[in-house]
Amino acid sequence: MTGQILIYVAFGLSLISGLFYLLSKDNDKYISIGRWAYYGMTGTMLAISMYLLSNILSHNFQMTYVWEYSSESLPLNLLISTFYAGQQGSFLLWGLMLTLIGFFLIPYLKERKYEYVTMSIFVFVISFILLILIFKSPFEYVWETYADQGVEVGFMPEEGRGLNPVLQNYWINIHPPILFLGYSLMTIPYIFAVSGLFKKDHKRWIKLALPWTLFGSGVLGLGLMLGGLWAYETLGWGGFWAWDPVENSSLIPWLTSVTLVHTMYIHNRTGGLIKTNYVLAFFTFLFVLYATFLTRSGVLGDTSVHSFVSPGPVVYKLLLVFMAIFFVLAIIALFIRLNKIKSNNINFEISSKEFIVSLGVIALILITFIVFFGTSWPIIAEIIGATKSTVEIKWYNQLNLPLAILMLIFSSTALYFSWKRTDLSTVSKRIGIAAVAGVILMVISAFLGVKNIVYLILVFSVGFALFANSEFIIQNFRKNTKLTGGYFSHIGLALLLLGALASGAYSESKQFSMRNGQYAEFKEYKIVFNGKQRVELEKRDREKYEYNLDVIKGNDTTRIHPVAFWSDFNDMETPFFEPGVKVTPIEDIYVAMSLTPYYEVKPVALKKQMSSPVSLDTTYNLKMLDFLMLDMQKGAMDSDGKPKESMEIGILARISNDKGFITEDTLFARMNMKTMTNEPVWYDLDTTNIQIGFMQIMPDKEDLSNSGALFMFKEKEGELSMPEEMLIVEISDKPLIMLVWIGTIFLVGGFFISMVKYMKPRNIKKISKPALDEV
Amino acid sequence: MNKKYIIGSVVILAFVVIALFSFSDSTTKYVTVAEAKESNETVQLSGSWLKGETTDYDAETNIFEFHIQDEKGNKIRVLHDGVKPNNFEIANMVVVKGHYDGNAFKSNQLLTKCPSKYEGTAEELKGH
16 A cells, blocks of 8 residues: 555656646746655655565565565565566656656756746656556555455465566666666657747757757667677677667667757757757657557567567556657647747758758668668558568668768768868868778778678778767867767767677678587687586576586687576576677677487387387387376276376387388386386387387377377397487677677767766856857 | 758658668568468468477477467478577467478577566466
8 A cells, every 4th residue: 555655645746746837937936836846756756666675675475566576586686676677667667767867957957947847847757657657556466466366365475476587687787777767868858849849949948958868868878788788698699789679669769869969969050950859859758658658568579579568458558648648749839839930040051061960860860760660560560451570680781771871971071061161172181081091991891801882881981980080089189078079979880880790791600519528610719518517506496507618719718608597487497598708809709509408319209190210220110009008097096095106008009110020019117106207118129139118108288199108219238328418509700799889888978978068067157149169 | 942952852752762662572471370381482470389299309400390380270380490499388479480391381580479477377376
């Protein structure tokens, strides 16, 4: 009850805060009420989160959410992460992040007298999330969730279901919170834009929202790429980006927010693109809602590697309503004001910086369109009645590749151009020098074996961008480091794209199977399987092994450790795997493993009327005719009423060879009723030295009469060969993948540098007129 | 209207048209077992794994053989080029991508879906 009541209180306070902020025009008292209600809501939100966390930490499995996602065996860091392992908790985390952002947003707005309306929209976003939490509460008790299935009130499950072992990794403490912070920050351009329209202030909102948009772009970008690193390093997906709908749905708002950063920048310098800024600010937020809807509505169920739990019809509809309301609000506000919005300099000269940057913006918008269309295809197909289908990765790559090239070339050329008009004769020489750098990199990669012409052009544009942006960093670094954010981001983008191209298009991959002591030869590497050791012995819920693979190249040996583990989570039925990676600056050697049993003599599984050659002498054939369950028919109990410990069972089989030998006989075995394994009565095969054993019944649970049997073979006097573990590895090289991670650091770092630049107090005082003296 | 905007719009429109036209070639259809047997293209097939039928991974050829049944109850033998994926047994649905060669469905991509494992049931609750 406590939790539910707190959610209602927070919801009520959010409505009060939002309403007073909405009515607070020229009324400081109302603003003050709105603010205090907000602080009250913040406190309540913290209390809700603490309450959930304390229930998780104290293992109160009476709560369905705690029972579903956590267990007593989880270490503290993973236990904390179960806070947002499910839908309810992730909505709560989203709401909490928003609330805390507001804590920093209020003083920012207060100082600039911009709380009116702006905060109101912000709070209403939080209200919606609280509304979802009211309908889908993390505080529901098990007897409420399973009310119709006879779970009595007060029932306390002994142990929780636990966290999916795939997620049991320190990454779950890092990636989701950053992603949710990024998601939450995407709200801010939207609230500023609505507020701007409301107040007929079509320019100032852009300046005020810019540092927040930069911050949000940096955080969401970081969140996305950390997800990629997680997938690559631990989940064993083999790459950092797979154009999976779940990845894409977070990429779309990031792309619009990055586009928005550029159009805001153009506006700051030219006064133009006001409507473009409005539309992009709206879509940045709407796409976050869309992503939430896509990943939680179940529409992607068949087309993604991620798994989804349907949120139930109420939340599904709420999310739709949520999207519709904020969409309609934006559209109506924009149409009411449309005629009054006047941009300066609507005509950009072709030789101006703003024109070239705009071309880059168009490339970005087209990329957004591609990703949006491909990701939404399951929904579009359903609406237009097309056959259900999935989009192939190559479609994204083929179309985005030329756009990425244009993006790099425009963003670098723009550096040399001046605002309004450029004297091309003065800049052409500098552009030429940067282009020479591009050509050099292109020639080098051609020598290294890059033949594809489009790839070569991409490499050229990477070289061009690296040179141009480095030149400008050097030029500006001493004068004012804060001006260099954009250059760093563009260098990061160039490095990331180069790394993506090399590691994606030039990765070789080969499959090997090896037993302990054996090795595989991959390119100039020799990879030796040198045993395994059990790790994490203290954890009773799992059996985890590190495999030792020595990656040898010349005199250099590096030991890597792919992992296989069996977990209680799926009753130890099948193992989970983690890849082993040898990291070098030039390339990674990536080993994804799986396991299969290896038999010296292959066992044979047969169903009735099926036959197979005898493994030790294939001129003989074994056909299974029927089961003989004589003991079974006498009942499962002994004469003294105890369950039988073992039973005599048999298989009626036909054995033949190609020389005309044929016989029908019974293969007997004694089945242990506990383990369901057999002690076979070894059957001598004709005149050979081979014996056949009936090892096990392989039951078909749905159709018992369709069950099969497992047979093994050995030589007379010989030992039955026991299965050995065989490692199946897929070894691949990932050239230059390091550039992807380094590029990300530059890309994200650039946003933060720029944010600091626009946050600095000097900008506040000059806010009324554009600060044209700044570069 | 300025000339450069007209040119720009035409270029953008052309790109969008190319994107949409190339799209239909870049999608893989979901089909039923019956349709897969008729089709010559690469298709996707979803179904449930038939536990009773032969399920075998051959390390030498790196072929994983199993059988699935689609929603309509039609069965098909699948030869997947690769290992048995992690959590194959607990999946309540698998999706294979490939083509039918007259004898079996040759798959080169295999996805497993296990939503059941992510939501609790009352039986599980009492069992613990």
